[in-house]
Amino acid sequence: MQKKQIGKRILSANEEYALKNSQFLAERKKLCLNMISSPGSGKTTILARTISELKGKIKIGVIEGDIQTDLDAEKIRATEAPVVQINTGGACHLSAVQISSALENLPVEDLDLIFIENVGNLVCPSAFELGETGKVAVLSVAEGDDKPAKYPVIFAKSKAMLINKIDLLSAGAQVDFDIDRATSDARRLNKAIEIFPISAKTGEGMNSWYDWLLKAVRNLQR
Amino acid sequence: MQKKQIGKRILSANEEYALKNSQFLAERKKLCLNMISSPGSGKTTILARTISELKGKIKIGVIEGDIQTDLDAEKIRATEAPVVQINTGGACHLSAVQISSALENLPVEDLDLIFIENVGNLVCPSAFELGETGKVAVLSVAEGDDKPAKYPVIFAKSKAMLINKIDLLSAGAQVDFDIDRATSDARRLNKAIEIFPISAKTGEGMNSWYDWLLKAVRNLQR
Numbered sequence: 001m002q003k004k005q006i007g008k009r010i011l012s013a014n015e016e017y018a019l020k021n022s023q024f025l026a027e028r029k030k031l032c033l034n035m036i037s038s039p040g041s042g043k044t045t046i047l048a049r050t051i052s053e054l055k056g057k058i059k060i061g062v063i064e065g066d067i068q069t070d071l072d073a074e075k076i077r078a079t080e081a082p083v084v085q086i087n088t089g090g091a092c093h094l095s096a097v098q099i100s101s102a103l104e105n106l107p108v109e110d111l112d113l114i115f116i117e118n119v120g121n122l123v124c125p126s127a128f129e130l131g132e133t134g135k136v137a138v139l140s141v142a143e144g145d146d147k148p149a150k151y152p153v154i155f156a157k158s159k160a161m162l163i164n165k166i167d168l169l170s171a172g173a174q175v176d177f178d179i180d181r182a183t184s185d186a187r188r189l190n191k192a193i194e195i196f197p198i199s200a201k202t203g204e205g206m207n208s209w210y211d212w213l214l215k216a217v218r219n220l221q222r
Numbered sequence: 223m224q225k226k227q228i229g230k231r232i233l234s235a236n237e238e239y240a241l242k243n244s245q246f247l248a249e250r251k252k253l254c255l256n257m258i259s260s261p262g263s264g265k266t267t268i269l270a271r272t273i274s275e276l277k278g279k280i281k282i283g284v285i286e287g288d289i290q291t292d293l294d295a296e297k298i299r300a301t302e303a304p305v306v307q308i309n310t311g312g313a314c315h316l317s318a319v320q321i322s323s324a325l326e327n328l329p330v331e332d333l334d335l336i337f338i339e340n341v342g343n344l345v346c347p348s349a350f351e352l353g354e355t356g357k358v359a360v361l362s363v364a365e366g367d368d369k370p371a372k373y374p375v376i377f378a379k380s381k382a383m384l385i386n387k388i389d390l391l392s393a394g395a396q397v398d399f400d401i402d403r404a405t406s407d408a409r410r411l412n413k414a415i416e417i418f419p420i421s422a423k424t425g426e427g428m429n430s431w432y433d434w435l436l437k438a439v440r441n442l443q444r
Binding site for chain 1: 260261262263288289290291293294312314341342343344345346349362364365366368369371372373374375387389390392395396397423
């Protein structure tokens with residue numbers, strides 16, 4: 001317990017586990033991304049497509065967080081990627097102790113990248129560090145372009161923002177979403193944020209996201 | 223403090239205020255509905271259209287809950303309905319004490335119906351009673367039909383579920399959503415829940431929702 005020295009702030013239980021997870025991942029040079037969004041933004045579809053299309057390039061595992069059901073884990077299992085399901089039993093976010101236990105149940109040594117799919121919630125998960133390498137915010141165009149302004153914390157803390165379901169903006173579509181507004185609001189909160197407009201359904205824009213992931217894995221393993 | 227008798231469960235501060243709000247509303251025969259959904263399901267658009275279309279029939283006021291900004295309150299103000307903005311400053315749900323204070327700042331005696339637009343979050347707001355007459359869950363078809371199964375608490379507790387953005391299901395649209403699945407999952411959790419498939423944008427299905435509101439107001443004032 002050397003880190004609990006007098007004069008230093010005492011870490012919360014969650015922060016202790018987050019630090020432990022962070023050290024565990026860093027020692028093994030594993031990239032770990034915490035995916036955060038509202039329910040139904042398309043996190044699971046993004047992950048399933050990413051795993052399938054990067055097969056043969058990098059090995060990906062998933063920690064699936066849900067309040068109830070293993071519907072999402074089933075979709076990930078169909079890609080044959082290793083997946084560990086966490087049911088929070090009502091809690092609105094994943095906690096670092098749950099990730100610590102999930103990491104013990106994943107074949108971490110064989111993986112290059114671990115995705116954490118957090119509980120669908122744009123608010124609470126952003127307040128709980130899990131020891132991840134970085135957070136990725138997902139926003140679907142159906143949710144409206146005012147979300148970075150209205151829910152700023154997650155956009156301020158994320159390394160990347162995926163603007164999903166851009167197929168709904170195609171000619172004749174009924175969804176209004178100003179990508180420039182969402183982008184400039186997010187950049188106002190976070191100059192360094194990488195922004196990828198994508199459709200996990202059609203594949204549009206996904207290559208830039210894959211390139212970013214591959215580069216992040218390579219930089220870490222160098 | 224008569225309700226804190228020995229042998230009775232002591233109420234939390236939130237429950238105390240919820241009880242107080244509930245009594246305040248019941249004495250005045252005011253219907254108060256707590257609207258809960260993910261960010262971007264369309265709560266504000268539903269309220270603005272409902273207020274405009276029921277003008278002359280019933281008087282509606284709104285309590286707007288947001289983490290930051292008053293973007294939603296501005297949209298409600300454009301309808302000329304009285305509105306009180308609560309900024310939670312980061313908190314993921316409204317609390318009963320905030321509603322108690324907001325009710326003091328609304329012309330309650332002049333109103334028939336008070337809508338509370340909770341913070342966009344399908345999880346946490348369902349755990350905090352505000353003293354409302356009832357909860358209404360809003361789900362947009364863009365979020366997917368698995369949401370009642372994955373986020374059961376709010377659907378189990380609500381008097382009604384609005385399935386919004388059904389215009390996205392029209393011929394040639396790119397959204398997959400099985401209304402029957404969402405409906406049967408919600409009814410499994412809550413036999414009595416009223417379900418209204420609507421589009422707040424086009425107005426489709428809104429008349430049934432208005433009739434339900436008018437009937438609820440009349441029943442209370444009888």
